[in-house]
Amino acid sequence: MKVIVDQGKCIGSGQCVMSASDVFDQSDSDGIVLLLDEHPPADRIDQVREAAALCPALAITLED
Template sequence: MNVTVDEDKCCGAGACVLAAPDVFDQRDEDGVVVLLTAGPDASEHAAVREAAEVCPAGAITVSDS
């Protein structure tokens, strides 16, 4: 799995952090997503997919490569 984020699209809702806190964080100053790991462990895959699905801005992209 490969994860990317588009910081310009991020609206700072924080749904990704709630879904996958080991993969996503937020900047303190503006709440924009911070990607902690672009290649999460298999145990995180379901949570990362959920984070991408619930992101209101569509700022998270997940690929299986």
């Protein structure tokens, strides 16, 4: 799986970080999403899918 984030859409809600903090982080200056792992391990897939589903700005896209 490949994770793609659109920082231009991000509103800094932090749902992604709460779901998968080893894959997503937030900028200290503005709270915008930072992608830590573009290809997360298989055991994190469910958490990454949850993060994408919870994102209110739909800023996270997943490619299988």
